[in-house]
Amino acid sequence: MPDANIRISEEARDRLAAVAAAEGMSLRAYLSRLAESLLTPAERAERAQRARELLKAWNGYDPTPSEEEELDRELNRRIAKAMGR
Structure with missing residues (x-):
């Protein structure tokens, strides 16, 4: 090469x-x-999609885009709190 x-x-x-x-x-x-x-961005997106599919098949969890946004906001808030920001 x-x-x-x-x-x-x-x-x-x-x-x-x-x-x-x-x-x-x-x-x-x-x-x-x-x-x-x-991982490339495409590989990360593919893995994330597969993880969502597996989670839905496993326990039925299938959040809407707005639910995902709210969960992301909450996670970011908790991370910022833990980091003292």
Whole structure:
């Protein structure tokens, strides 16, 4: 597989290199492992849809979009409270 050049700041490169070294890896190997571990937006959406389908099949839970928004607001409120904001 051919290599690719990615332009980032020196600070970002040095930080990533330090993290890679602490893991006993080269920067190249670390970035490859990182890329393999991340999901694309489409993959995340697909997993979320599948999780909703499984939850509905398991216990019938099927919130409406407005219920999901309200639950998201409540979760965000609780997270902010826990973080002292």
